[in-house]
Amino acid sequence: xxxxxxxxxxxxxxKPSPDEAAFKAKGDDVAVGDTIxxxxxxxxxxxxxxxxxxxxxxxxxxxxxxxxxxxxxxxVSD
Numbered sequence: 859x860x861x862x863x864x865x866x867x868x869x870x871x872x873k874p875s876p877d878e879a880a881f882k883a884k885g886d887d888v889a890v891g892d893t894i895x896x897x898x899x900x901x902x903x904x905x906x907x908x909x910x911x912x913x914x915x916x917x918x919x920x921x922x923x924x925x926x927x928x929x930x931x932x933x934v935s936d
Contacts (some may be wrong), residue, residue, distance in 0.1 A: 868899040
């Protein structure tokens with residue numbers, strides 16, 4: 859099991875917009891470079907990309923929640 863961590867502090871979002879589905883759901887395949895969420899910093903949205911391949915397990919951080927740099931956002935199993 860591997861953690862995907864926030865690269866910077868901000869607000870974390872599971873979805874590209876409020877009316878769309880989450881980037882990943884439990885059981886989805888994850889490839890290196892897949893976007894798993896967004897971190898918003900001062901109205902700028904930064905994609906959080908996976909650095910590992912595997913199976914998406916779960917989001918750890920809540921949707922629309924503040925996060926800190928290095929905080930675990932999601933978990934992927936290999």
